[in-house]
Amino acid sequence: MTELNTLDTPTLLVDYQKLLMNINQTATFVKEQGIALRPHIKTHKSVKIAQMQLKAGAVGVTTAKISEAEVMAAGGIDDILIAYPISSPAKINRLVKLLQQGVQLKVSVDNTESLSYLQRGIERTPYTLEVWIKVNSGLNRCGVEPGLEVVRLAKEIMSHSKLKLGGIFTHAGHSYAAGSKAEIEAIGLQEGQAVVESANLCEQAGINIPVRSVGSTPTYQIAGKVPGITEIRPGNAVFFDAIQVGLGVANIESCALSLLATVVGVYQNRIIVDTGSKALCLDKGAHGNQTVNGFGHIIGHPEVLIERLSEEHGVGVLIGETQLKLNDVVQIIPNHACTVVNQFEEYVVHQNGLVKDVWKVAARGMIK
Structure with a gap:
């Protein structure tokens, strides 16, 4: 597998x-x-x-x-x-x-x-x-x-x-x-x-x-x-997501949806991942309430805050020492699952770190 x-x-x-x-x-x-x-x-x-x-x-x-x-x-x-x-x-x-x-x-x-x-x-x-x-x-x-x-x-x-x-x-x-x-x-x-x-x-x-x-x-x-x-x-x-965690409705361990991302740049005070606004979207809360810090939660790396997004770049500022390096792969829990899902054609379903299946996002883009 x-x-x-x-x-x-x-x-x-x-x-x-x-x-x-x-x-x-x-x-x-x-x-x-x-x-x-x-x-x-x-x-x-x-x-x-x-x-x-x-x-x-x-x-x-x-x-x-x-x-x-x-x-x-x-x-x-x-x-x-x-x-x-x-x-x-x-x-x-x-x-x-x-x-x-x-x-x-x-x-x-x-x-x-x-x-x-x-x-x-x-x-x-x-x-x-x-x-x-x-x-x-x-x-x-x-x-x-x-x-x-x-x-x-x-x-x-x-x-x-x-x-x-x-x-x-x-x-x-x-x-x-x-x-x-x-x-x-x-x-x-x-x-x-x-x-x-x-x-x-x-x-x-x-x-x-x-x-x-x-x-x-x-x-x-x-x-x-x-x-x-x-x-x-x-x-x-x-699924739950980071906004639900911020509201106190769920904990981070309950979040079933994430984005697999790669570190594409390492600098003195920041790292860059290949998930920008076209993947993570720009939500930070809903109806005027900003319930999260940054634009996604990198699992296992609290020392990195995804502070800003451009279309293809996620800019993670370092708020502590990190061991992340170029080409490392991370999982990011999105702020808002609903909008992120609509950006993708398919899910990769996994269990215990292994790919189990691939499912189509069948209603992606269905907005009429």
Whole structure:
């Protein structure tokens, strides 16, 4: 078997045992809570990994874009939530094609105008489209405000012959801006309550809400315990990354994704690795919160801080003595796994320092 340190670089790596551990951790949580798991694939963009999650008990997957859903459907995955607003006729035509393939499709809605577009786009077909109401639980991105606005939209959905209300969901992405675990805890509780309280009001109005779904990796173990929540949708939890470590959500040993890099320059006060912004990306946090120092964590070399990136160069300043030399190979845990994965065509899967397999990043670049 091939040893990792003999591979050319940069190479995207997945530690097989850590991947399994992370998948099983999430699966165990939902089993203990008696709820469902619908992981977001925007992190791994891999049919293979999605299939592993389904085998571990996931009921389906979540995607950000239709193109990601199309890739998952082509890979045999037939229960998909597209957690993104859709109203353009071109995109609705693509939804119809997924329905024609037998996909159990759900799409996000948060306004009455989009309902009209969806109704018109499928009213001449034999299909009914399941829609989920997106609730704003504090991120202030998409979503209707919790409570009566949800009830009003739910009633409007019921008046459309080709639309079926399947659930209410939210994403507490603002948890990435939290300054403490206590703040993450408060956001997670608010996330779950925004969904449950909205669903309860709908049911008081005679509108059944089968699914009450919450999402973010930092909060899923909090919001997922709120009574009435039926589903979680974490994405990053499959790998974790340096931002999650910075938030206190994971430890560095849990991070399954890394980049294999080579030292291409050694100077008096710095080293250069062959992973610049086109590989590591420029994330240092999310929503205004810088949770990490530098642009990636070099495993086993705390004396090197990746201080800056140009397109093809990672500049690591020395904050202690190092034994690294020209052509040495290192592994770097990225700050943000999701964006880094989208830069690569394939994963090299490894176990105990040896190459186990190569998996395609099947939904790479799928942004439409």
